[in-house]
Amino acid sequence: MTIEETVENPLRVGMRSQRTPEPNTLVIFGASGDLTQRKLVPALYDLSLEGSLPGGFSVVGMARRPKTHSEFRSEMKGAVVQHSRTKPLQPSAWDAFAANIYYCQAEFNDPGGYVQLANMLQKIESETGCHNRLYYLATPPRYYSEIAKQLGEAGLTASDDGWTRIIVEKPFGRDLASAAELNRTLLSVFSEDQIYRIDHYLGKDTVQNILVFRFANGIFEPIWDRRYIDHVQITMAESIGIEGRGGYYERAGVIRDIIQNHALQLLSLAAMEPPATFEPDAVRDEKVKVLRAVRPIPPEDAQESTVRGQYGPGVISGQQVAGYREEDKVAAGSATETYLALRLFIDNWRWAGVPFYIRSGKRLPKRVTEIAIMFRQPPLALFPTTDGSRIEPNVLSITIQPDEGISLKFGSKVPGTGAALSIRPVEMDFRYGTSFGVAAPDAYERLLLDSMLGDATLFTRRDEVEAAWAFVNPITEGWTNPEPPSFPNYEAGTWGPDEADEFIQRDGRKWRRL
Numbered sequence: 001m002t003i004e005e006t007v008e009n010p011l012r013v014g015m016r017s018q019r020t021p022e023p024n025t026l027v028i029f030g031a032s033g034d035l036t037q038r039k040l041v042p043a044l045y046d047l048s049l050e051g052s053l054p055g056g057f058s059v060v061g062m063a064r065r066p067k068t069h070s071e072f073r074s075e076m077k078g079a080v081v082q083h084s085r086t087k088p089l090q091p092s093a094w095d096a097f098a099a100n101i102y103y104c105q106a107e108f109n110d111p112g113g114y115v116q117l118a119n120m121l122q123k124i125e126s127e128t129g130c131h132n133r134l135y136y137l138a139t140p141p142r143y144y145s146e147i148a149k150q151l152g153e154a155g156l157t158a159s160d161d162g163w164t165r166i167i168v169e170k171p172f173g174r175d176l177a178s179a180a181e182l183n184r185t186l187l188s189v190f191s192e193d194q195i196y197r198i199d200h201y202l203g204k205d206t207v208q209n210i211l212v213f214r215f216a217n218g219i220f221e222p223i224w225d226r227r228y229i230d231h232v233q234i235t236m237a238e239s240i241g242i243e244g245r246g247g248y249y250e251r252a253g254v255i256r257d258i259i260q261n262h263a264l265q266l267l268s269l270a271a272m273e274p275p276a277t278f279e280p281d282a283v284r285d286e287k288v289k290v291l292r293a294v295r296p297i298p299p300e301d302a303q304e305s306t307v308r309g310q311y312g313p314g315v316i317s318g319q320q321v322a323g324y325r326e327e328d329k330v331a332a333g334s335a336t337e338t339y340l341a342l343r344l345f346i347d348n349w350r351w352a353g354v355p356f357y358i359r360s361g362k363r364l365p366k367r368v369t370e371i372a373i374m375f376r377q378p379p380l381a382l383f384p385t386t387d388g389s390r391i392e393p394n395v396l397s398i399t400i401q402p403d404e405g406i407s408l409k410f411g412s413k414v415p416g417t418g419a420a421l422s423i424r425p426v427e428m429d430f431r432y433g434t435s436f437g438v439a440a441p442d443a444y445e446r447l448l449l450d451s452m453l454g455d456a457t458l459f460t461r462r463d464e465v466e467a468a469w470a471f472v473n474p475i476t477e478g479w480t481n482p483e484p485p486s487f488p489n490y491e492a493g494t495w496g497p498d499e500a501d502e503f504i505q506r507d508g509r510k511w512r513r514l
Contacts, residue, residue: 021054021452022132022162022163023054023129023130023132024056024057024132024163024452025057025060025121025125025132025133026044026057026134026448026452027062028060028136029063029136029137029143029147030062030063030137030138030139031061031062031103032061032064032065033139036061036138037079039442040136040444041059042080042083042442043445044059045080045086045097046442048097049086049090052449056129058100058128058130059102060102060103060117060124062106063103063105064105064106064107065105069101069102073098073101077089077094080094085441085442102120102124104116104117109150111153113150114151114156117156118156121133132163133156133163133164134164134451135147137166141171141172144168144185145181148186148188151189152188152190164194165195166194166195168186168195168196168197172460172465173465173469174251176466176469176473179465179466180466183465187462192461192462195462197462199261199265199459200444201262202447203443203446204404204440205404206399206404206432206440207265208458209406210266210270210371210398213398215274221274225350226350226351227376228375229354229375229376230354231357231374231509232354232355232356232373232374233357233371234266234270234370235369235372235511236263236358236369237360237361237365237367237368237514238361239366240367241321241322241324241327241362242324244327246327246329247329249330249336249338250331250336253336253337253338254337254339254340254360254361255337258340259340259342259358263358264468264471265460266371266400267294267356268286270373271290271356272287272289273289273350279457280455280459281456281461283457284457284464287464290346290348293348293351294345294346294347294471295345295347299481302475302479303482305343305475306341307340308337308340308485309339309340309341309487309488309489309496309500310324310325310485310487310489311324311361311362311488311491312324312489312491312492313491314491315492315493316363316493321363321492323492324362324487325488335484335487338362339364339496340361341357341504342359343355343358344356355509357509357511359500361490363492363493364494364495366514369401370399370400371397371398371400372396372397372398372512373396373398375393375394376393377391383411392409392411394411395407395408395512397409404432404433405429405430405431405432406430407428407429408427412425447459485497485499
């Protein structure tokens with residue numbers, strides 16, 4: 001037996017103590033839903049296994065379906081068995097965790113339900129001595145405003161003996177006006193520092209590593225600008241379809257589902273200036289500056305600056321799949337985009353003139369999310385190739401999912417003693433799994449823990465949400481006037497419509513092969 005096995009590593013103890021929040025009660029609205037079962041409760045269980053949750057931590061699930069505490073705990077146990085990243089379930093650990101799980105049945109618009117919730121919270125807090133409360137809105141977006149108002153009217157938005165916070169899931173509005181209205185409603189009952197607008201992409205370890213890679217290392221930051229970078233490509237590809245969410249997707253499309261939030265978040269992290277400190281508002285200030293510097297795409301230019309697509313029938317991983325219009329709850333003549341490519345510019349000192357290309361789509365050949373930094377060619381081609389073409393440019397790619405890592409492509413001489421030099425691109429690869437030997441925590445684990453700690457660094461602020469919508473709104477407005485494209489215009493299992501390739505080729509560039 002080693003010393004490490006008999007005595008806890010003091011560094012590990014220190015890190016754990018710094019990351020253990022105060023005792024609190026988490027209230028999940030929409031506790032019968034898919035998000036609660038697939039993500040929230042499994043993430044909480046995994047946090048409890050690691051000793052990251054405080055003593056006196058409790059969970060109250062609130063939903064419309066009638067059930068007992070015992071029935072709710074049994075359902076959550078099944079969810080943990082299926083979705084926890086820690087296998088198999090540890091019965092003793094589960095029993096200790098489940099002992100503090102409760103259920104409150106109520107309609108979200110029923111004031112009596114919030115009286116019942118208040119009584120339950122008071123009972124729990126009298127037993128634990130804890131008066132900190134965290135509300136999680138895991139409901140459809142149409143309930144967000146109603147729940148916030150009811151919490152305010154029931155006097156549940158503040159406590160003299162502890163803190164109160166609220167987590168709001170995406171989608172945060174469906175345009176600038178609805179997002180601003182939701183912000184006004186939330187701010188009528190909560191203060192800005194109580195509101196945590198969650199984007200689960202920001203909880204991924206690789207996304208956070210963008211900041212560490214840029215600002216904790218001195219190698220790349222000096223060349224991270226328009227002088228050395230030709231362009232940037234952000235790809236968010238999914239091989240799955242809409243997964244039974246036809247009703248939602250018909251209202252959203254990929255621009256609202258992915259581009260307005262996930263893609264613009266990746267853009268802001270890749271393009272932001274170094275913050276003065278690594279404090280929540282300092283980081284978010286720099287992200288907002290990027291979004292405000294993005295050159296607007298006016299409605300009349302929306303067609304020229306974007307390419308829309310919709311998948312038809314095709315083959316994914318050897319399996320025949322249906323087209324989008326054949327999905328449940330999708331209109332037979334739907335003009336909703338499931339693919340989007342766009343080009344944008346950031347009008348500031350660092351990025352002036354550098355195009356950022358973003359593409360995202362459903363039913364593409366593989367699931368992959370990456371940011372690719374495409375560097376400029378050397379000013380003089382000293383080493384001609386046999387076919388007369390130039391050597392491939394250097395590329396730094398940050399892969400967010402599924403194989404998290406960072407890769408650098410550069411040219412190298414092929415071994416040999418021939419008279420002609422032969423140059424071939426090679427890659428230096430870093431992969432999280434092989435380098436650290438441990439599975440990365442789920443994004444919701446990090447974000448739930450941060451919200452309990454009061455660390456809002458990875459959550460979006462009001463001005464950030466509205467700045468993103470201010471960019472997206474004119475594009476969707478520009479799409480309403482002309483005739484929509486002839487859909488479907490790409491086959492499932494391909495990399496999108498041919499127009500997307502022509503779109504980037506007009507600039508003398510091409511999409512990365514993934």
